[in-house]
Amino acid sequence: PASPLLEPITVRGTTLPNRVVMASMHLGLEDRVEDLGALAAFYAERAVGGVGLIVTGGLGVTPEGAVAPGAGLLATEEDARAHRTVTDAVHAAGGRILAQLLHTGRYARGADLVSASATRAPISRHTAHALTVGEIAELVAAYARSAALARSAGYDGVEVMASEGYLLNQFLAPATNRRTDAYGGDAARRRRFPQEVVAAVRGALGEDGLLSVRTSVTDLVADGQDGEEVLAAAAAFEAAGADLLMTGVGWHESRVPTVLTSVPRAAFLDATARVRAAVGIPVIAANRLTTPADAEAALTAGAADLVGLARPLLADPDWVRSIGRPGAEHLTPCIACNQACLDHVMVGRPVSCLMNPRAGRETDPRYARPVPVALGRRRRIAVVGAGPAGLTAAHRAAGFGHDVVLYEAADEVGGQFRLARRIPGKEEFAPALEHLRARAVAAGVDLRTGTAVTVDTLLTDDGAPAFDEVLVTAGVRPRAVDLPGMGEPGVPAVHAYDDVVAGRVSCGPRVAVVGAGGVGVDVAQLLAAPEGERPGEPEPITAWRARWGVTDDPSVRGGLTERAPRTPAREVVLLQRSPEPIGSRLRPTSGWVHRAELAALGVERMSGVAYERLSEDGLHITVPGDGPDERVPRVLDVTDVVVCAGQEPEAGLAGDLVAAGYLAGAVRTVGGAEDARELDAYRAMDAAVRAVTG
Ligand code: SF4
Missing domain, CATH: 3.50.50.60 (FAD/NAD(P)-binding domain)
Structure with a gap:
């Protein structure tokens, strides 16, 4: 194949059609049985899009190990029966899916925390109880039981979460493991519990169940693992029966950003490459790989065998189909803003996506993918203002087959995105904007920049409404x-x-x-x-690492050093x-x-x-x-x-149009122009999707 991403790979007898893995991400749809249908639809859409392997968001192996009280578990036969909905949907779509088995340890949100030692995470209110040796044995059995349940639920295997500072990672790092018994002290004893878990899960999965382990390539916390311990842990997971290693970067409590737009793409690939060189099983690179070009570069550099994507697959379920298609219209890029995904997770709201508000709502008819309507129902629609909301609404309207003119007073499209891309660390808004423009034009939108709209622009020579519908998406002006x-x-x-x-x-x-x-x-x-951190240019990885104090010196614990002034x-x-x-x-x-x-x-x-x-x-x-x-x-x-x-809405046009003869129902104000109180790009783009129907 033209792209190394499209080369099949066989793991434990299962052939994956390509090198793209959907990495685990909590979606907020795992927790209630009644949401599992929506979860199934979300994953099925990614399987249809061609993703080789999907890993679910973390499912608790015990109630105290779940993300929060009441969060999704895979601990009983009833849980397993409920998850059939998910696995059946993914298999019917031609995909493969692993259940991620998670114990959060001292990151659990309840008061009943457990960990290697009695420590408190800086992001938690409670101190953990140090697990006894007997409790450790019970947890090993709990992981094995969950793995067997995953198989009976139809999962193709499981992923054991051992990174991001969760329980198994807490045992690996001296920062959190201060034990002096058989499960702490030197690095080999700190590895013992995670290794026992992986071996027990291997046993429970049977011969053909796939086992991925998510391992930390750098902890990014003081007194985290050093470079050699990271490699030894990866090798130990392989020895205990892992088929694949998914990689993780940093802990949730790390004070180095790892998932934001300002983090240079592929910033931690070197650490992944070192892990790959230390093991014989396939390694999956994850973290800030956004486009097929980034992902291909990771493979051709020899840093990994597969790539793991989470947010990019929220933004575009058809990411795999954009491989080898260079036009900006093909891929809806994730801009690592976290606005509708991780920021939602943090406050217990279901996940969606700024660039793709359909994500997480695949079963909601208001977000249905547009299909052209019958000729007689096609309308002539004017969209006034080509910021993110206007570009989104115009593209969607064209998808329904409507005849769309998109007006923009400035010489360029973009609205608030045009400003955002000039802020240091927000450079990703530039390609995102180019995508929104290119996809609208490719869908047939008649884009007219440099055209300030007055009421007359939208009237015929006889003074009658020239359009069936007007969407005012003119955004905001500074107060x-x-x-x-x-x-x-x-x-x-x-x-x-x-x-x-x-x-x-x-x-x-x-x-x-x-x-x-x-x-x-x-x-x-x-x-x-x-000077030198010029707006509009991504920061070089070396400069970014220096100012956040990230080092790849293997002797330095946690990969952290002094920050450059x-x-x-x-x-x-x-x-x-x-x-x-x-x-x-x-x-x-x-x-x-x-x-x-x-x-x-x-x-x-x-x-x-x-x-x-x-x-x-x-x-x-x-x-x-x-x-x-x-x-x-x-x-x-x-x-x-x-x-x-703050901002004021640019909404005056709507009233003027109605005064000039437009029906009130034919003129709508959407996005910032409707509500400028809190400038929120996600709300504007979400409203733009819902504003347009067939
Ligand atoms: Fe990416 Fe932002 Fe969408 Fe999250 S909300 S998936 S960070 S574009």
Whole structure:
């Protein structure tokens, strides 16, 4: 085949048609029996898309080991019977599927935690109980029972989760295993329990059940495994009967980002390559492999035998079909934003995807894939505004066979995505935007950029409505603020954030950013980023590793070292009106990374600020004092003020169209133009999908 990704591989007598594995990801559909139909449909769609092997989200081997109280288990015959729905659907679609067996150990969300030793994870409220030797034996048996149940449920085998800082990884690392008995002390004894589990699972699976073990290639925590221990663990899993090694990077508590857009693609591939060189069984590379080109490069570099993808398969169930098709319209890329996937998992909401709101709703008719409607039902539709919502709505409308004109006032499509791609670490928004544009055009959308729409644009020469339907997706404009002294000679210049981000204005050496929501934080990072971290260019892996203190020196425990200092481009102070700490409302998976970046860049942060006026001395504010209701005046000697104080919807057109003769039901406002309160790309794109019907 033209691509190494399309070469079949045989593992324990099972031939996988290609090298693409859906890596495990909790979808929020595993927990309730009534959701298993939706889970089955989700996986079946990926199997139809050609994925060689699927691994489910983690299923608890015991109730205390599950992700959260009440989360999905594979511990009883009743559980196994319920899972038939999932395995039957995947097999009917021509796929193969493994059940991931998980014990979260000290990451469990309940109070009954267990681990190797009595430690508490920094992300947990409770201290774990150290397992006794008898309890360890019971757990080995529990894993074996779950593996047998998986086979009776129709799974082709199982994956044992031994990375990401879960229970088996907790035994492997000295950070969490302080035992002095047969299960702790030196590295061989720390490996003993994970190895016993793998051997017991091998025995329970029988001759033809596939066994994958997810092993950590680098722990990224202080006192984690060193490089040699990582390789010895992988070899031990092979010796205990694993057929495949799926790789994992970092623990959930790691303070090095591993799954965000700002992490360079393939940043941890070297560590995977070392594991592959140490074992004889196939190794699956996972982590920040987004496109077929990334995945092919991992295989041709000899770093792995297969690739594991989770989020990219949320974004595009037909990822495999895009292999070898270079046009941007073919692959819906994952942009590692986590907005609708991991951020949802963290708050117990079912997973979906910013780029593909159908993900996780495969059985919901509102998200059905469009098919052309009968000729007589085709409509002429105008979509006004080619940001992410407009591009999504126009593409979908064209898919139903409607005649679609998409108007954009700017010379380029993009809306808020056009700005986002200029923020350091958000470069992935650029290819995502190109995909949304290319797929709309390929679907037959008539895209007219540089066309500011007025009511007249959408009327015929006779003044009648020119379209059957209008979707106003014009997005938002930055909210302006009015400060006394603004514009007077010698006072700091005041800019709207979009002018700064788009590069239409440049700032001096000392900047106050007013408003510390997501946009304010991005703008502060952009302004403070050192020269050399230029907007729009992905950061080289070596520079990224140095500033996060990641090393591949095998003698260093956890793969962590000192972080390289950074020299900010300018002094930035980030201000917000509300009294809470800055950044506390950012998203769960990315907020801590932003807070760390702001600290590393020396950005000063002030909450509870009242803005008074501008003068030649700078920006006059008051901040809370020590006493109740006490306010302390301060003057910030800044050269510029950048306003990130929210957005206003661009929705005026809808009312004007109705006044000009459009039926009220024929004009709808969608996305940011409808609701600008919290700028949320996922909500806008989700609404765009639901707004368009056949
Ligand atoms: Fe990727 Fe974002 Fe979709 Fe998650 S929500 S799968 S990170 S594009």
